[in-house]
Amino acid sequence: MLVRRITIRVSPDLHGKLDTLAARRSISLNTLTVEALEKYAQAQAEPPERLPLQELSAFLAPAAEAADLSEEELLQHARAVRRRIWQERYEQTVRAHVGPQERT
């Protein structure tokens, strides 16, 4: 197999951890590092997984139907939730940022 050499610089701490992991599996530090890099390259090349929207729909759509909850009602509730989150989490801190800008 054709191989190419790369040199990487790592902290003594990381070096020690990799050494320990390699020793535990009785493989060389080189083999361990190649494995890790191969996994990283594969993860980067794969497209991101699709969000499970269909799976969520499979139980939430029947739940809404069973509760006789209309889309308009639920969206109205979502607006109320947005207001609640704004008031509880953001309003005060954001106003503190907007205030000084408005005064300048």
Add this chain to the structure above:
Amino acid sequence: MSGKLLVFPDTGVLIAMIVYPRTRYGALSLAGEVLELYQTGAFGMVIGQSIVDELEEVIDDRFAAQRGRMVSLLKPFAGQFTRRPTPAEIAAVSSACNDPTDAPIFASAVIARPDIVLANDFEAFHTPAAKSFWQQHRITVESLYGLLCVFGRRQRRETPAR
């Protein structure tokens, strides 16, 4: 623009896609058609943690029994959700919002850097000020109907359809 279009959904359209993919008569809704497109891989989706926060609260309030199931389904994707905006980031976008409560979502969308913001709330996301804001950030704003037009499933109309 290269590669797959990246869409940032507002909470309302996400709810419509998940909870109301079909009309009460069983036909596919606009949201259902968009969900189908997503499932076929026509576009990618980027979701903000702020959207997930709202979604979880809505489900918790109205479908409490389903919350655990939803949380466990979303958990493996937590790393994909874009971070919540800071107060300074929210303050910076507030002038584009009719309603200040929408500012965290506008700021989340900017952080996510999508090609398209998908929202059916015309009074919030499609106003001239909001459109100009999205344009400044090189983001297009589309309704569910508009997104179907992007993919050739519908024809653009002069009056935006909701």
